[in-house]
Amino acid sequence: MEALREFFNMGGYAFYVWSAYGVTFIVLVANVAVPFIRARELRARLARQARMERSS
């Protein structure tokens, strides 16, 4: 427990260290999420168009 608190305290630099890691985490996740969502939307749109072409 004490070791864990010490770990999160980062020798008094907790704010700087965890902010840096936090921002990095958010930016890296966003960079995966954006193309993932875009790919899913595009595939759905292409499939929709294919269905429309077939029915017409």
Add this chain to the structure above:
Amino acid sequence: MWTFFHQLGSPKHFYRISGRLLPWLAGITALLMAAGLYGGLINAPPDYQQGESYRIIFIHVPSAWMSLFIYVIMAAAGAAGLIWRVKLADVVAAASAPIGASFTFLALVTGSLWGKPMWGTYWVWDARLTSELLLLFLYFGVIGLHAAIEDKRTASRAAAVLALVGVVNIPIIHFSVQWWSTLHQGPTVSKLDAPSIHLSMLVPLLIMALAFKLYYFTVLLMRARTEVLERERASAWVRELARGT
């Protein structure tokens, strides 16, 4: 070998091969990141001068390296698109810009968060920091050109020219800490004969650098695949794919 690269240049084969590669790349990236974080945050000892604050190095330095690496790839791909009109090169250049901008942003922010406790300030207008900020604006310029110009060929050409002009900035960033007196500390790792860093810190740093590099290739592939599908949506193979056959 050459047929492999030739096939990779065709959008259809690129889409197929990259789809098979992607899960492996993503998995190895995640493993390396976990290993790097364990080594950097838990295993490595505190620095004798900077205490625990130096642990920002494990994301700051790889981000800064990636900001330069991706820029060079983007400019080279842009040049290949300009000269040989390789469609896929244009796609790589366009997809690299937002990832490179992200890493430049991270290098600046994590550096700032490291500078405050060590230098007493979040920001100084010195050579290293200013040239890295300029790099961010170059990325914004490339992203802006892609967003503003409707015709993709024209946009790629304009962005490639801007990226190539901006390459001048890359050696300036790299050597800025040697050419000018600056608050930024000198190179730690690139003095290969005698890196001034202990192995317990160097190893997680290099693992994180490799993880960031693979992360870039993973996201680049994700973006490039979507872009290829979008550009080729009228072609037979995409229609076939959309029909689910």
